[in-house]
Amino acid sequence: MKIEVDHHAGLPGVFARENGKVRINAGTLHYRELNNMVKGAAAEGLEEIELENVFGQRYIGSGIRRPVRITVHGVPGNDLGAFMDGPRITVDRNAQDGVGNTMNSGTIVVHGRAGDIVAMGMRGGKIFIRDGVGYRAAIHMKEYRKHVPVLVIGGETQDFLGEYMAGGLVLVLGLGKKGKPKLAARHIGTGMHGGLIFLRGEVEEHQLGKEAAVERASEADLEMIRPHVEEYTNYFGGKADEILGSGFIKLYAKSHRPFGGLYAY
Amino acid sequence: MLRGARVRDDKDFSGCSIFGMMNLRGEKFNGDPMITAIANMKERSNGLGGGFAAYGIYPQYAELYCFQLMYDDQAAKEETEGYLKDSFSLEGAEVIPTRSCEGVSDPPLLWRYFLQPRESIACDLEDVDDFVVRAVMHINVFIDGAFVFSSGKDMGVFKGVGFPEDVGRFFRLDEYEGYIWVAHGRFPTNTQAWWGGAHPFNILDWSVVHNGEISSYGINMRHLEMYGYKCTLFTDTEVIAYAVDLLVRRHGLSIEDMSRVLAAPLWSEIDRMPAREREAHVALRQSYGSLLLNGPFSIIISNREQMIGLTDRIRLRPLVAGRNGDFMYISSEEAPMHLVDDTLKDTWIPHGGVPVVAELIKPAAREEETGGKVLSISGAEPA
Numbered sequence: 039m040k041i042e043v044d045h046h047a048g049l050p051g052v053f054a055r056e057n058g059k060v061r062i063n064a065g066t067l068h069y070r071e072l073n074n075m076v077k078g079a080a081a082e083g084l085e086e087i088e089l090e091n092v093f094g095q096r097y098i099g100s101g102i103r104r105p106v107r108i109t110v111h112g113v114p115g116n117d118l119g120a121f122m123d124g125p126r127i128t129v130d131r132n133a134q135d136g137v138g139n140t141m142n143s144g145t146i147v148v149h150g151r152a153g154d155i156v157a158m159g160m161r162g163g164k165i166f167i168r169d170g171v172g173y174r175a176a177i178h179m180k181e182y183r184k185h186v187p188v189l190v191i192g193g194e195t196q197d198f199l200g201e202y203m204a205g206g207l208v209l210v211l212g213l214g215k216k217g218k219p220k221l222a223a224r225h226i227g228t229g230m231h232g233g234l235i236f237l238r239g240e241v242e243e244h245q246l247g248k249e250a251a252v253e254r255a256s257e258a259d260l261e262m263i264r265p266h267v268e269e270y271t272n273y274f275g276g277k278a279d280e281i282l283g284s285g286f287i288k289l290y291a292k293s294h295r296p297f298g299g300l301y302a303y
Numbered sequence: 304m305l306r307g308a309r310v311r312d313d314k315d316f317s318g319c320s321i322f323g324m325m326n327l328r329g330e331k332f333n334g335d336p337m338i339t340a341i342a343n344m345k346e347r348s349n350g351l352g353g354g355f356a357a358y359g360i361y362p363q364y365a366e367l368y369c370f371q372l373m374y375d376d377q378a379a380k381e382e383t384e385g386y387l388k389d390s391f392s393l394e395g396a397e398v399i400p401t402r403s404c405e406g407v408s409d410p411p412l413l414w415r416y417f418l419q420p421r422e423s424i425a426c427d428l429e430d431v432d433d434f435v436v437r438a439v440m441h442i443n444v445f446i447d448g449a450f451v452f453s454s455g456k457d458m459g460v461f462k463g464v465g466f467p468e469d470v471g472r473f474f475r476l477d478e479y480e481g482y483i484w485v486a487h488g489r490f491p492t493n494t495q496a497w498w499g500g501a502h503p504f505n506i507l508d509w510s511v512v513h514n515g516e517i518s519s520y521g522i523n524m525r526h527l528e529m530y531g532y533k534c535t536l537f538t539d540t541e542v543i544a545y546a547v548d549l550l551v552r553r554h555g556l557s558i559e560d561m562s563r564v565l566a567a568p569l570w571s572e573i574d575r576m577p578a579r580e581r582e583a584h585v586a587l588r589q590s591y592g593s594l595l596l597n598g599p600f601s602i603i604i605s606n607r608e609q610m611i612g613l614t615d616r617i618r619l620r621p622l623v624a625g626r627n628g629d630f631m632y633i634s635s636e637e638a639p640m641h642l643v644d645d646t647l648k649d650t651w652i653p654h655g656g657v658p659v660v661a662e663l664i665k666p667a668a669r670e671e672e673t674g675g676k677v678l679s680i681s682g683a684e685p686a
Contacts, residue, residue, distance in 0.1 A: 066343070066642075094343050094638025113638040115346075132650065134637050135621055153637065153652060154621055172652040173618045196654065197617065224572075225617075244575065 051075070059086040069095040069115060080106045080125075094134065099127050105144075116153075119146050122163070135172070138165045141187070147273050151193070160187040160206065164266070168274045169193040174201050179233060181205030190270045195223050200250070200289070202229040209263055211270065211281055212238040218285045226250060227289050231296050235289040236263055238281065246289070249296045255286035319502075319514040320344035320467075320488040321622075323603040323633040324643070325610040325661045330629070331359050334476025334484065340639035341486040342468035347514075347635060350406065351496035352489025353470035354462025356453075356503040356510035357481035358607050365457040367394055367417040368435055373498055374412040375448030383442055383449040390438055391418040399461075399474070406469035411498055415459070432507055432552065436531065439506065443535040450499045450535075455508035458607060462487075462501035470501070482663075483610050485603050487512035499536050504544040506532075508606040511547065513540040514635055515600030515620045526593035540602075546594045547604055558611055558660055564591040566616045566656035603633050610661040618655030625650035631661035 052075060054061040060079045064072050072095045079087050080102050089098070092112030099108050099119040110118075110129040119127050120139040132150035140159040147166045154172035157165055162185040170193030177198070179187055187206040192213050200208055212219040219239035227235060227250025236255055246252060255263075260282050268278045322340045326332065337355060361369055370387070374380040387393060395417035401410065420434055439451045453460035458481075461474040467488040487502035494500065503510040517523065517539035524534045524542055530553070532545035543565070550556045550564060564587050567573075573584045588595070599619030604611040612633035614622045625632040625640045627647040632640040641647055653659045 069346070092638075093642045094636055096346060113641050115636070115638060131641075132637055151650075151652070153623070154618070170652075172621075173655065196652065244571070 055084075058084055059088070060084050061088045061090060063090050064092045064095055064112065066093060067095065069097055073097055073100065076108065077102060080104050099125050099144075099146075119144065122146075132169075133167075137167075138163070138187075138189075141165075143185075149274070154196075156191075157187065157189040157206075157208075160189065161185060162187050164188040164190070164269070166190045166270055166273055167192060170195060172196050174198040176203055176206065176208045176233075176235075177201045179203050179206040179208070181233065188266055190266050192270060192274060194219075194221070195226075197224045198226070198228060199223055200227045200230050200233070200235050201225070201247070202231070203227065203235070203291075204232040206233045207263070207266070208233070208235045209266055209270075210235070210237045211267070213276065213281070215239075221245065227291075229296065230289070230291045231294050232291050236286045237289065238284060238286050240285075241287065249292055250289045251292045252287055252289050255288045259288055260286065318347050318490045319512075320347035320635045321486070321502075321512045321514050321601065321603050321633070322635065322639055323483070323485040323512075323605065323610050323612065323631075323661075325483045325605075325631045327629045327631060327661060327664045329359065329482045329663055331480035331482050332484075333478070333480050334471055336643040337484045337486045338468045338471040338476065340634070340643050341471070341488050342466075343639040343642050344488060344634075344636055345466065345468075347490060348466060348488030349490045350466045351464060351491050352462070352501035353465055353467025353487065354460060354489075354501040354503055354512075355467070355471055355474070355476060355484060355486045356458065356460045356505065356512075356605060357476070357479055358458040358483040358508075358605065359481040360459055360479045361417070361457050364395065364417040367419055368454060368456055369415055369417055369459055370439075370451050371399060371413070371415045371453035371459055371461075372442075373450045373452055374414065376412070379446060379448030380412060380414065382446050386442065386446065387416060387418065387438075390434075391416075391420055393418060400478075401473050402475055404465075404469050404473040407463060407465040407473040410463060410473070415453075433531075436506060436548070440531065440533045440535075444533050452499060453505045455505065455510075456607070458508060458510070460503050460505045460510060462503065463498045464496050464501065483605050483607075485510060485512050485605050485610065494537055497537075500538045502540060503605075504536070504538075504540050506544050506548050507552065509544050509547050509552075510605045511540055511544045511602055513543060513600055513602045515602075515615070516598045517542060517596050517600060519595060519597035522593050523596065543596065543600075543602060543604070546596075550591070550594065558609065558658055560587060562611075562613055562656065562658040563587050564594050565596045566613060567595050568616060568656060601635065608663045612653060612659040613657075614653065614655050616656035622653055622659075623650055624653055624659045629664075633659060633661070 086107045088109045090111045094115040096115035098114050099122045103123040105124045108127045116134050117136040117139045122144050123142040124144045126145045129148045133148045133152040135153040137152045137156045138160050143163040145164045151169040152167045152171045156171045156175040158177050160179045173196045190209045221241050228247025230250045271278045399413040439454050463470045502512045520539040527545045550561045601614040601620035601622040623637045
């Protein structure tokens, strides 16, 4: 049996520029080469950057401080949009680990699933994941005054959601399951000391970290999260009212300094 | 430099890459897609180790044990061959073909032997595999400058110091055809790199590639020593290969139970299980507590029928799986699976401690392997 692995014929690199738009064939370019091209295009003032045939290049969109639109066709590598400050990234397939790592502002929209540690240390901007995410989403997400990061997960989450979470807002819509889904994730909110997590469905006490408190979401809570659910349905379809009306719970930190006494002497 | 000055340390790796690809119907393919896939994760390795295991590559000798050896020098080779001739009938001996390749330098002498245990020695046929394990341990422990890096049937390990794609080209993997392939790119952080310390680690048909760090190496190693396994390779992953051989081949555990030993659920979870399940978990932990792998890991374990992906119980290292028709993939990252298979759609993130098992649907045409048939191998003359 012959497996054809060289199906990305043609040289990687820029292959089209028109009307403030550039298309780059990423192929198997090294991430440094690719990201230099992307940064160069952003610095030139181009507003729209399309990346074709992306296969695992890391740090796409990292460190860019202009409101460019980057479209990723393919599977971007780890740390997509890390330290990003302004761009809007759209991914048409699954993303890998570390989406939005320490991101400051901008938007990431993933038309698929994301891997582990989505929104790790995120401090501003928004991330929308159509499907589920892996372990440790929103680990140590944080906020400061008006900078409140938002992570919306359409599907399910695996364990350690919101681990050591210090701020920000996480919505887990649990779509694709009828009625009130019973969440499978464990250790949710372990070490949580700030921020809010809204989950559609039910969790049992043992699924939560001991630093997380749980209560039913109030009407005011639902109004607060409504714009983010609507933004999700704008990207991926669905009815915001139906989603909002189907039972959310809210997790919050029992204490802002759960480990305050740990090293005190 | 097989056994030169190395710092012995019980910790080893940090950010390695692992990739496995299997055709569930046993149809064979060459090593090209493996080289493409592992090269795609180049950021995860640092050029200090790369390797592959391939199953189904020696059909003409399918019922013979294939020992692949690294030698420091001619003396080690002569001593090893003398030892092998005493215990085995050598049906074939050849240099492992290589090509010169930038990025791979100073290889040891690389030889392979197709072997059959001599009847007079391996008289207790139940234990032929054990006899082979003892022979591997003997060479690795007592023959200076010789190291068996592969000892299964119809399979081989190819590994060395370099980036994995270079090591793959060096070993001419495009010229081999197998139905299960696994690959590893190494990023050693705590010990010196050497050819034998590259992954996969192998004993009999078992191969293991690993990303992570086994901090329980010491206790695991001491437990395995009681069963005759000698850890000689100065790396933590070695214990996984021997633990799997002990648990599954010698003690007959299922893959699921093996996973419950290596990546046992937390006690708080065991406490919440229904009574029967809880009792089973408690029994496994009581019997095999010393084989619990502590520390972060994602691994791919393979044998001639299976390819198994597993992470530690709280998934401190990445692992993604995919399936497209008859092909199964297990990988550190998602992108390389799509790079070698552009129609792949069905991928998922396995839960921590829960094995992903790819199993051969129709075993490749060969006689059912039992101890009793070892000496009546078709195509090979008994000694």
